[in-house]
Amino acid sequence: MTNSVTRLAIDIETVSPNHEYWEKPDFRDSHDFELLAVALAIQQSPGSEIQSEVLLRNGWGPESELALLSETVTRLEDAEAETYLTYNGEAFDFPHLRGRAHIAAEDAGTDGTLAERIDRVLSAGTSDDLKHDAWKAFGRYTTLEDTCAHMRVSQETPEWQEYAHGLNADDFRVDRDKGDPLLTGADVAQFGEHYLDWCDGDSADEKRCSELEELLRVYAVSDVVPLFELADSRPFM
Incomplete structure (x- = not known):
């Protein structure tokens, strides 16, 4: 798109295999x-419609991770965002987008062009990391969930049992x-590993994989869409 997007919210979900x-x-x-x-979620101007999407990796291996990173950086380049909204993005999301681009490229034996593109596009927008204001108002280590509750x-946030994926979060x-009915970030890391296993496997149970994918998408959206209202709710009290 050629017009400048006012704000673009970013959040990454990760696994630690x-x-x-x-x-x-x-x-x-x-x-x-x-x-x-x-x-990713974009808003052309305060109060306008928020459009969101979730880009998911489709299996293990550095090539699949590079494909996800490539798709992400293309979206960011096309958006031409003025502001990047995150919660702890400066300490987690941005460093690991850059870091994983370098590591996956090295593992795949490719050059560092993708990492350079990520550096350029993230530097082109202004970072608005809501964690800083939240911690000042509510104390260090206040989570996004708690900040939303305060404000x-x-x-x-989805309940993990509402989807027919056949997994039990309490096992992990x-x-x-x-006993918590809500899906947590730690759950996502474990469920995500199962999802990537299923993507690479020959499982005939496409229903379970589809349900798990939908659960992961809903959770990921819940981490970006609230950032706009939260940003507009400042100063936090």
Whole structure:
């Protein structure tokens, strides 16, 4: 598109296949993560319609991750965003978009052109990371979910049991998180690994895979669409 988009919200979903579910990855090290999905939402001007989409990886291997990154950077280039809305994007999403582009390219034996494109397009827009204002208002380590609750901004987080994927989130959770009906970021990392396994496998159960894909898409959208209302709700009180 040729017209400038006022705001574009970004959130990445990741997996950590080299870690067990109870192990904490190093959140500063892109070797501890792989991309699963990228959620994007754009708004032409405050108050106008928000359009969202989720780009999902279609299997394991560096080629599939590079394909997701390539699709993402093309969307960002076409959008010509003035502002990038994120929650913790400056510490997580942006560094790992760049980091995974370098790592996946090295693993695939390709050049660093994609990483250079990501650097250029992210530098072209102004970052508006809502985490900074949220932490000042509500304390360090306040999550997006808690910030939305404080500001009475609706966040449509899905319930994992409402989809017929056949997985049980409690099988992957630490004890304190068992029983929560809502899908969490930690759940996404585990469900995402199953999704990528199913993408690469010969499973005839397309229904389960389709249901899991829809669950992941709904969750990813719930992390970007509220950012616009949240941004407009400042100053946080």
